Structure formats: structure tokens, C-alpha cells
Amino acid sequence: MDVIPLIGYLAAACSVTSFVPQAYKIIRTRDTTALSPPMYALTTTGFLLWTVYGIGQGQWPLILTNAICFVLAAFILVMTLLPATKKDAVADALTPQD
Amino acid sequence: MDVIPLIGYLAAACSVTSFVPQAYKIIRTRDTTALSPPMYALTTTGFLLWTVYGIGQGQWPLILTNAICFVLAAFILVMTLLPATKKDAVADALTPQD
Numbered sequence: 001m002d003v004i005p006l007i008g009y010l011a012a013a014c015s016v017t018s019f020v021p022q023a024y025k026i027i028r029t030r031d032t033t034a035l036s037p038p039m040y041a042l043t044t045t046g047f048l049l050w051t052v053y054g055i056g057q058g059q060w061p062l063i064l065t066n067a068i069c070f071v072l073a074a075f076i077l078v079m080t081l082l083p084a085t086k087k088d089a090v091a092d093a094l095t096p097q098d
Numbered sequence: 099m100d101v102i103p104l105i106g107y108l109a110a111a112c113s114v115t116s117f118v119p120q121a122y123k124i125i126r127t128r129d130t131t132a133l134s135p136p137m138y139a140l141t142t143t144g145f146l147l148w149t150v151y152g153i154g155q156g157q158w159p160l161i162l163t164n165a166i167c168f169v170l171a172a173f174i175l176v177m178t179l180l181p182a183t184k185k186d187a188v189a190d191a192l193t194p195q196d
Contacts, residue, residue, distance in 0.1 A: 004154035007147050014144030021136035034132040038119035046112030049105050056102035 016065050019072035027091045032080040040077035047073055114163050117170035125189045130178040138175035145171055 026032055047070035054062030079087055124130055145168035152160030177185055 004151060007154065008151045011144050011147035011151055014140045014147060018137050018140035018144060021140070022134040025132070025134040025137075029132065031132040034123070034127065034129040036120040036123045039116050039123075042112045042116035042119070046109050046116060049109035049112060053102060053106045053109055056105065 012061070012065050016068050019069060019076060023072055023075055026076060026079050027094050030084070030087055030091050032076075032087070035076070035080045037077065037080045040073055040080055044070060044073040044077050110159070110163050114166050117167060117174060121170055121173055124174060124177050125192050128182070128185055128189050130174075130185070133174070133178045135175065135178045138171055138178055142168060142171040142175050 026035075047066045050066035051063055051070055054060075054066055079090065082090065124133075145164045148164035149161055149168055152158075152164055177188065180188065
């Protein structure tokens with residue numbers, strides 16, 4: 001059995017899910033002080049370009065994984081840029097009501 | 099001229115450089131409060147697996163780009179986990195002296 005494709009799937013799973021805990025932490029704490037907006041600008045642009053690259057290559061796994069990362073990274077970018085009141089409003093809207 | 103490979107290079111450049119401003123901000127401010135350690139645990143593991151995948155495929159561009167991302171993401175992960183005094187010591191050691 002070839003283990004290399006399996007390592008690729010595991011790598012993709014880590015990459016795709018990695019932004020979820022950061023997005024969740026922002027929704028919970030509304031704190032983005034220590035986050036770097038230039039990092040999220042670069043990473044969001046990167047995932048957008050990878051998605052376009054995947055479309056150009058007709059590679060669905062590339063399109064799907066990078067499109068998910070793009071949405072999550074773009075959300076974090078927007079939250080780092082919003083003023084506190086708007087950040088709270090977005091976080092409130094995404095927090096399940098008791 | 100085919101624009102798709104160029105988009106791939108630009109995407110790789112964004113991905114590889116994206117962690118630099120975050121690492122720099124941590125060295126400058128020593129603040130990692132808002133950062134999510136699980137995010138950096140996942141992303142560091144992901145880049146390690148992508149590097150192994152690249153080695154398995156014998157693809158040097160994959161190895162090189164993911165190894166650089168691995169080092170930067172691992173540094174950020176370590177900084178989110180270190181106690182404040184050790185974080186300061188690492189940041190001091192990495193800050194150019196006047």
C-alpha cells in the first residue's frame with residue numbers, strides 16, 4: 001500500500017481545518033489585536049489565486065480545498081479590519097442564541 | 099502565453115510569505131493573546147505533512163515552499179505556547195540591537 005497519497009490527504013485535511021479554531025476564537029473573544037492584517041491579506045490573496053489556478057487546471061480537489069480556506073481566511077481578514085462595534089455585531093450574529 | 103502557471107507562482111509567493119508579517123508582529127509586540135494555538139498546531143502539522151508528501155513525490159518546489167512555511171508556522175506555534183518571560187527572551191534574541 002502506498003502511504004504517500006494518504007499523507008497528502010492528511011496534509012490537505014490539516015490545511016483546510018486550520019483556520020477553523022482561529023475563526024471560532026475570534027467569534028468567541030472578539031479579540032484580533034495580536035493578529036496581523038498583512039498576513040491575512042496575503043493568505044486570502046494566495047487562496048484566491050490557488051482557487052483560480054485550480055479552475056485553470058480543472059482540478060476539483062484544488063478548487064474545493066482552496067475555496068474553503070479562502071472563505072475562512074477572508075472572514076478572519078475582515079474581522080481584523082472591522083472597528084470593534086461592527087466586529088461585535090458580526091460575532092453576535094454568528095453566536096448561537098441561548 | 100499561458101497565464102495559469104504564473105497564477106500558480108503568484109499563489110505560492112503569497113502562501114510562503116504570508117506568515118512573515120505575523121512572525122514579525124509577534125517579535126515586535128510579544129503579544130499572542132488573540133492567536134489560536136490549535137490553528138498553529140494544525141497548520142504546522144499540515145506543512146510538515148506537505149513537505150513529507152513533496153519528498154515522497156520528489157517535487158522540489160513542493161518541498162521548498164512547504165518547508166519554509168513549516169519553519170515560520172512552527173515558530174509562531176512555539177511563541178503562542180511559551181510563557182511571557184521566555185517569549186520575551188526569544189523576541190529579544192531576534193531583535194536587532196541598536
